[in-house]
Amino acid sequence: MSFFRRFSRSPEAVIGASILGVLVVMALFAPLLFPRDPLSIAGPALLRPFQDWSLPLGTDRLGRDVLAGLFHGARTSLAVGLASAATAIIIGTIVGTLAGFAGGLTDEALMRITDAFQTVPGFLLALAFVSVIGPSLFVVVLAIALGTWTGPARIARAEVLSIRERDYVASARVIGMHPLEIAFREVLPNALPPVLALSSVIVAAAILTEAALSFLGLGDPNRVTWGGMIAEGRTVLRSAPFLSIIPGIALVLTVLGVYLAGEGAVETTAVRRGRS
Amino acid sequence: MSDFTISRRGVLAGSALLLASTALPGILRAQEAKKGGRLIVAADSEPRNLNPAIVASNGVFFVASKVVEPLAEASFEGKDGLDPRLATSWEGSSDGLTVTFKLRENVTWHDGKPFTSADVAFSALQIWKPLQNLGRVVFKDLEAVDTPDEHTAVFRFAKPTPFQLIRNALPALTSVVPKHIFEKGEIADNPANTALIGTGPFKFAEHKPGEYYRLERNDKYWGEGEPHLDEIVYRVLPDRAAAAGALEAEEIHLAAFSAVPLADLERISKVPGIEVISKGYEALTYQLVVEINHRRKELADVKVRQAIAHAIDKDFVVKTIFLGYAKAATGPVPQNDPQFYTKDVPTYAFDVAKANALLDEAGYKRGSDGTRFALKLLPAPYFNETKQFGDYLRQALAEIGINAELVNNDAAGHQKAVYTDHTFDLAVAPPVFRGDPAISTTILVQSGIPDGVPFSNQGGYANADLDALIAKASETLDPEARIALYRDFQKKVAEDLPLINVAEWGFITVARNTVKNVSNNPRWAVSNWADTVLET
Incomplete structure (x- = not known):
């Protein structure tokens, strides 16, 4: 059975993948559907949803189009989620591979650093980092990666510890390959799959962290973000709750979609590995 | 037996008597203000130094003016x-x-x-x-x-x-x-800077950080029969949405300084037992101002500043950001000032075409991407309205081809960036007009102020004419001549735009209707509340 057929058998995975698909389409087509700056004032303030079909989801306190914000916000959320997960996994696997493969003092030092990062709650770390350096998209991505790279690092190290004892690694040593070359060309690719299985969790966490940072006013103020939209709507929560509810639902669906799709992918590959 | 017959008339008469006996003291009491009671109000900040003689600011006065x-x-x-x-x-x-x-x-x-x-x-x-x-x-x-x-x-x-x-x-x-x-020791280290000692109608009782301030009645107050209240408790509610909920739940009696967000006022004004009061802030007018860094060569050109003034739709700011609880400003003195205000100043109507023409004239043509130049815009984080105006101003500037990048900071970071490091091009500030331009207004324009003084001219603006005018007014004794000089000052500021005055607003008090004598002077929220009464 092909991967896709097995994947499509699990209903959760299909739901997750379709949500993600919609999200990716939203993000890709946002600039085509809403060519104006989503922060520009498009109509009267606090227009309720489904009143005016040129602004189907209504407008916020300044008269900005909520639907345009939702589409452009999807871009930010996905971009931040993917970029931080990628950064975290790259940093994590490099550190983990080095520690596991080198062993000894290097291993000790790198793992104690990992421990140090792991003892600080990731969100607090991101909060401190952003408030010191100042909010911009790049800093936010870095801040989130800073709190999440430890998971991949630990898993990569554990994998490397078992892989480095295998015969093909020993033979690579015998033919005189440079240790670094062995680590990154022979060991790392084989240690990667379990680390990648972690990526869906990291992406979901990163999207949530970005939303939380924006909610606290530490997001990039020049971009629409769902967290920022929720925070904006909070001041009028009693009189215009839709302003917080709409981006809130989008956020929940996204995180759910990423998680379900990731879970589905992991299960599918696990089944395949088990059979082979 | 007949003595105990219960007639309908007898029951009615008896119950009427009973009713009257409970109503009677109420009627008597209404003759004079009722004594006693604990007034609970919302406080949104806990200043580090509570001494109003050292820190003359409304956040301090709100608590300290009672003591x-x-x-x-x-x-x-x-x-x-x-x-x-x-x-x-x-x-x-x-x-x-x-x-x-x-x-x-x-x-x-x-x-x-x-x-x-x-x-x-x-x-x-x-x-x-x-x-x-x-x-x-x-x-x-x-x-x-x-x-x-x-x-x-x-x-x-x-x-x-x-x-x-x-x-x-x-x-x-x-x-x-x-x-x-x-007189003993360093004034700055004196414990009475927080545990206040004064002559006011209330004594400072305690402060539980993060929870409340408690003031209690001063029995030896000089005002006859005052104060009416036994206690005032300031409950610390830093979350603005919480104040409205606490008022509705009758946990607090009063929220001043627009602690209830403007967007919530229409809804809460319909809740029975709650009143929305816009009086009582006439001597504490806040001004919404765009501060300009004149070190930027584009902004040093008066035509560019005029273009920015023309690009701002003050009507939109008043109606949408302040929901009508503000007035469009004409110059550096607010319209509700009875002594100094003049409306005879140059004004800048909302006119995007004219703004664009002025920028073309100044030599800043639109580039291929439609922008003329880029700016850094720092909205002050103190109020929701200053932040929202920052969002609006970015859009208004985009209409005239100026690409403004918003930079958000916390309160300390904002003060440092604008007033010490000058790392801004435009900033949104909320200075206060305090009844005389010489107190806190001319300082926004005057040159030669050392770095780091908050709410002063840190934009590098220097105009010898205006400096001379300010100096002359500061030593002119005749009130009429002084007023004339300050009218001239308003005109010159509106002409040369060292800063752009956009709107002016007073705050809103929301109180339960059991609180009486609210807003009976132009600085009510920061006055002594000796005559405030709480009906039960």
């Missing part, structure tokens, strides 16, 4: 807009070199010591002049305070100082603190 009193308070009816407090009369000499205060007799400090002219002299010379944020400007030429007797204080100035200015400064700048407490 520490000024020489006079602002008033709707009183002569020159003042009501006596610790001083009973004040008079300036014709040469502008002395001001004589007659002080109230039989006033005691909360620790039982008598209040005398020595306390006033000490406060003025040791605190207001050297230490107070506003007093440093107004009392800079104060040389000595003579105390011929215990109830007379004569202020002597080195240079002629307009009596009008001193008079206008009395409510905010002259909080009197006890000499016998503050």
